[in-house]
Structure formats: C-alpha cells, structure tokens
Amino acid sequence: MTDRIDLRRALISVSDKQGLVDFAKALASRGVELLSTGGTAKALRDAGLDVRDVADVTGFPEMMDGRVKTLHPAVHGGLLALRDNAEHRASMEEHGVAPIDLLVVNLYPFEETVAKGAAYDDCIENIDIGGPAMIRAAAKNHAYVTTVVDVQDYDAVLAELDANGGATTLPFRKRMAQAAYARTAAYDAAVSTWMAQAIGEETPRRRAFAGTLAQSLRYGENPHQAAAFYTDGSARPGVATARQWQGKELSYNNINDTDAAFELVAEFTEGPAVAIIKHANPCGVARAETLEQAYRRAFDCDRTSAFGGIVALNGRLDAPTARAIAEIFTEVVIAPEADDEAREIFAAKKNLRLLTTGGLPDARAGGLTFRQVAGGFLVQTRDNGHVTQADLRVVTKRQPSEAELADLMFAWTVAKHVKSNAIVYARDRATVGIGAGQMSRVDSTRIGRRKSEDMAEALGLAAPLTEGAAVASDAFFPFADGIEALAAAGARAVIQPGGSMRDEEVIAAADRLGLAMVFTGQRHFRH
Structure with a gap:
C-alpha cells in the first residue's frame, strides 16, 4: 500500500448539502478537479465552481428519475482500480477510466423519511443504491481512495491535506474507510428494520442494530x-x-x-x-x-x-x-x-x-429493546402494556374501595419499573415501601416493609405507612406466604397478575386475612 496519495480528483454527490460549498471551494483552491451529479453539481455551479458532470464521464445521462447515474465502470473503475497493478492500469488506459482520489457521499435521507411517518412507497424511493455502492467501493480501495460520508469530517480532510502537502496518508484513509463501512451498515440496518416492521415480520432471520x-x-x-x-x-x-x-x-x-x-x-x-x-x-x-x-x-x-x-x-x-x-x-x-x-x-x-427534553416519551409506544448474551442477543418489543380499572378482576370477598383502587393502579404502574421480584407499597398516590430485585418475592415484601418502618422512625410517625397500604406485585404470588407477609405489614389491598397454580390458596389466604385482591392478567417482569 502507498502511504501518501496526492488528491487530484474528487467525486462529490451529497443529499445533505450543509457545508458543501465551502468544502468544495477549499478543494478547488488546492487544485482538485470536481466531479458531481444532479442537485449537487447545480449547487456547486451556482456557487461559481467549475464542475464536471458524471454523465460526461460515463457517456450516459442520468435516467429513471436519477435511479441510475453512477453505476458505471467509468465511476467504479476510478474508485476500485489498484494503481500499482499493471493490468488495472492497462484497463484504465484502454477504456478511458481516470482515477478518483476522493469520494464525498452522504446518503438519501431514508431514516428521516421513516421518522416523518412517510408512506411505504416514499420510504422505498429514499433507499439509496448508487451511494452505498460507491462508498463500499471507495472504502475497500482505501489504499488509494479517501472516503467521506459525514459532513463533520470535511474539516478533517482539509487539515489532512494541509498537513501533507495536498496528499492523504494511509492511516487517515483507513479511519475514513472504517467510518464509511459503519455508515453503510447503519443505513442497511435502518432499511431492514423498517421493512421488517412494514411487512409485519416480527422475527426476521437476521436482525441488525446501529447507532x-x-x-x-x-x-x-x-x-x-x-x-x-x-x-x-x-x-x-x-x-x-x-x-x-x-x-x-x-x-x-x-x-x-x-x-x-x-x-x-x-x-x-x-x-x-x-x-x-x-x-x-x-x-x-x-x-x-x-x-x-x-x-x-x-x-x-x-x-x-x-x-x-x-x-x-x-x-x-x-x-x-x-x-x-x-x-x-x-x-x-x-x-x-x-x-x-x-x-x-x-x-x-x-x-x-x-x-x-422538550417532552415526555410515550409510555404506550412500541419499539424494540435488546440485550446481549453470550453468543447472541435477545430482542423483544418494549413493555408498553398497561391496564385500566375496567380490566381488573376482583377475586376476593372484600371489594377494594375507590381510594384503594386508585392506589392499586398507582402501585401497579410503579411496579412495572422495579426490578423483579418487585413489591411496591403505596398510600395516597405515593410509594411508602419498595422491595426490588430479590430472589424471593417474600424477601421483597419484607424489605419494602422494613424500609417503611425505618422511614416512619426517621419521620417520627407512630406507625409505618404500610399500615393500610395498597400493594402491587409485578408477577403472581406462588405461595400464600407472600400474602401473609403483606398482611403482617398492614397492607389492605393487593394487585397482582394472577395465574399461579396456587391462586386458590393465595385467594383463600387473602380472604382469611381480610385483604381485597385484584388480578390484572398481565405481568411486568423487569430483569
């Protein structure tokens, strides 16, 4: 590989034209020939720059609404040619292919189009083809070609040229190539993720994430x-x-x-x-x-x-x-x-x-979450589940009061965000004891009670606020001992998913202890 490559010819084709004119002027002032396409070429000409159209290089006009313009050997040969390879040089001379030393491309705004909620066909039209093809070609041939895919790298290119007498060094080109491949990977990830959602494919064979x-x-x-x-x-x-x-x-x-x-x-x-x-x-x-x-x-x-x-x-x-x-x-x-x-x-x-932040996230919105494990990663939809009072099923003899129902719903909402096993005591729309992340649900119950007792002592209260509290459990009680521990803490009402093999035993314990209990039919494990 050659360390220093003099920058004589640049191909510029960008969607985001921020900083474009200043960058192109700086290149031109250093004697760099500018090639360009469509709207980019127009913007440069309007700024008074001398630009050669890619169509003049390929001998073909842009066609099919711009879908075909750079997919041509005159372009890709200039990007991919190994300049120390005699056969490559001979091919370039035979077919009139000139080398391209710098590729500046940023892609069609696919991610922005999706974010705006555009229709399917509009999203498809904003999938860039020629851009990624050129980026990958130039990045592969970083022994000779510098690839720029981000506006924020314009100044770095100019600084590199100034530091090296109008040339780029191999370490710099390697860094730019890595950034280029990361960009095309992120772009493809965005397209594949959007398409999976658009066609209702919940578990695609391959899943990609990017940031x-x-x-x-x-x-x-x-x-x-x-x-x-x-x-x-x-x-x-x-x-x-x-x-x-x-x-x-x-x-x-x-x-x-x-x-x-x-x-x-x-x-x-x-x-x-x-x-x-x-x-x-x-x-x-x-x-x-x-x-x-x-x-x-x-x-x-x-x-x-x-x-x-x-x-x-x-x-x-x-x-x-x-x-x-x-x-x-x-x-x-x-x-x-x-x-x-x-x-x-x-x-x-x-x-x-x-x-x-300028706003609140929508707790009901969808989306994906993922977590790495050895050899792979787990993907799931966001826990946007929720219940209303109309969804609750009272399973005990005693009905919860309206005040208890309000506290049960509050405690249930908080429990969704507590590490399992989760127990949340609440009174008057405030938590008064929280037990989190324990291997045993009974231990979480006792921890929440103990914290409430400590706070009662610190606040000079006659009794802990768990007395008369409503309690939420993120998952079902597998045994009656959890209900007995809640009653011992003074709880009066319980909300839980239900679904245990011993539900009848748990309900009987609540009846015996005078507790009201409701089932949600939905759990909120948070690991």
Whole structure:
C-alpha cells in the first residue's frame, strides 16, 4: 500500500448539502478537479465552481428519475482500480477510466423519511443504491481512495491535506474507510428494520442494530470498563435527546439511571409526578397537586437511598421544586422543561446535571429493546402494556374501595419499573415501601416493609405507612406466604397478575386475612 496519495480528483454527490460549498471551494483552491451529479453539481455551479458532470464521464445521462447515474465502470473503475497493478492500469488506459482520489457521499435521507411517518412507497424511493455502492467501493480501495460520508469530517480532510502537502496518508484513509463501512451498515440496518416492521415480520432471520456516537464515556459501570454512548436516531424524548444545562458529563450509570427514571415518570400523564431512582430502581415515586409536593412525598419514601440519586419530573421544573431538590445532593434532574428561576437555583450546584427534553416519551409506544448474551442477543418489543380499572378482576370477598383502587393502579404502574421480584407499597398516590430485585418475592415484601418502618422512625410517625397500604406485585404470588407477609405489614389491598397454580390458596389466604385482591392478567417482569 502507498502511504501518501496526492488528491487530484474528487467525486462529490451529497443529499445533505450543509457545508458543501465551502468544502468544495477549499478543494478547488488546492487544485482538485470536481466531479458531481444532479442537485449537487447545480449547487456547486451556482456557487461559481467549475464542475464536471458524471454523465460526461460515463457517456450516459442520468435516467429513471436519477435511479441510475453512477453505476458505471467509468465511476467504479476510478474508485476500485489498484494503481500499482499493471493490468488495472492497462484497463484504465484502454477504456478511458481516470482515477478518483476522493469520494464525498452522504446518503438519501431514508431514516428521516421513516421518522416523518412517510408512506411505504416514499420510504422505498429514499433507499439509496448508487451511494452505498460507491462508498463500499471507495472504502475497500482505501489504499488509494479517501472516503467521506459525514459532513463533520470535511474539516478533517482539509487539515489532512494541509498537513501533507495536498496528499492523504494511509492511516487517515483507513479511519475514513472504517467510518464509511459503519455508515453503510447503519443505513442497511435502518432499511431492514423498517421493512421488517412494514411487512409485519416480527422475527426476521437476521436482525441488525446501529447507532451514532454521542459521547465517549470516562468508563462503564466500573472504572476498568471502556464505554461509549450511542444514539439510535429516534425522536423519543429522553436522555439521548436531552439538552444538558449544567454539570459535568454524564457517566454510564448516570445515563442508565436517568433513562429508567424518565421512562417511569412518563407513565403519569395526568397531574404532577416525580420519580427518584437509585441504581435503576425507584426509591420513591409520588403524584400530588404540585411537583414540589410530589417530590417531597417521593423523597419521604426512602430518604437515605435518595441521596445521590436521579430525579425525574413529568412537568416543567419550577423554583419551589428546584429548591426542594437542592436540599440534598442529587446527581441528575431530568424534566421536559425548566424555568429560568429553577435553572438559576441549580446553577449554584455545580455537580448537579440538569437535563430538559422538550417532552415526555410515550409510555404506550412500541419499539424494540435488546440485550446481549453470550453468543447472541435477545430482542423483544418494549413493555408498553398497561391496564385500566375496567380490566381488573376482583377475586376476593372484600371489594377494594375507590381510594384503594386508585392506589392499586398507582402501585401497579410503579411496579412495572422495579426490578423483579418487585413489591411496591403505596398510600395516597405515593410509594411508602419498595422491595426490588430479590430472589424471593417474600424477601421483597419484607424489605419494602422494613424500609417503611425505618422511614416512619426517621419521620417520627407512630406507625409505618404500610399500615393500610395498597400493594402491587409485578408477577403472581406462588405461595400464600407472600400474602401473609403483606398482611403482617398492614397492607389492605393487593394487585397482582394472577395465574399461579396456587391462586386458590393465595385467594383463600387473602380472604382469611381480610385483604381485597385484584388480578390484572398481565405481568411486568423487569430483569
């Protein structure tokens, strides 16, 4: 391979014309001949640049609405020829193929077209063919050709030329080739994923995922792990699309926990709600008349765990809520919006990160989630399941009261976002005890009770708030011992999926203990 290749001829064909004219002028000023197609050529000519049409090189006009314009040996020969190969050079001379030293292509806006909800045929028309073919050809031949697929790399190309007397070096071309293949891979992944959804193919034979680097992280879950944050290009409001107003860069764990917090609070679309998350589990969630009240009630569920946690709000962060949050150390606050006074209050907390998203994610929306395992990865649809009071089936002799029903529904919504085995105690639309991630459901029940007892002592209450509480379990109770543990904690009503072989035994225990119990017919395992 040759290290330095003088850049004499460039083919430019771009959909995104941001920065195009300035870049092309910079190339022309360095004596680079410009080839181009269609709208790109017009834009360059309008800017006063001398451009040669690809049609003049191929001897064929653009045809079929532009579907065919660069798929020609005069183009691909110029990209693929091995210039130190005598047979390749002879073929180039025989057929009048001139080498192309730089390919600048960005692809038809397929992802953007899909994101706008375009019709099937419109999406198909925005699948680029010639662009990926040229990119792959040029990247394969990076021994001689520099490939540019991202607008943000224009300055890097110019800096490379300036540093090397108008040439590019092999290490630079290798980096550009890797970026090029990553782009075509992501593009193909977007097309195949969209098409699978469009034709109703839930489990396609091959599945591809792709992302764009948003942030290189200091480390992963632990300091010895390398990590980075990638975005998938979706418009779903959340940590990936948020504006960060202050504070140092988010860490791997910050991003994971912030996402968990915001997805939870987005479940509540009627009235102010706040969720406090620690290590991907809620340590307090509440609804109230104001966000400040909701925060203080969520905080009172587990003040110890809330220290250094993540706070998510479902409404505009205001000054009273900001003052309340600022009373203790908090890692991240995320909300759809924040007013000026709230931002001023947080400005005094240099280690607190404030994120605003412009909206809430739709908790009912579909989509896919995936997780890597040894030798592969698991893919599933997002857990967007929900139930209404009309879906509930009362299975005990005692009917839940209206107040209990409201708390059951609240607790059930929170339990969806608690690691299994999950138990959530709630009173008056606020969590009062949470047991998470235990191997035994009874252990989760006892942990939630113990946390409530500790908070009762800290708050000077006569009894823990689990007395009279409603309780949600993310999955069925396999034995009656879980119900007995809830009753011992003072719970009065239970919501659970049902479906155990011992449902009758569990129902009988609830009747014996005077509990009301409802089945949802739906579970929310979260591993």
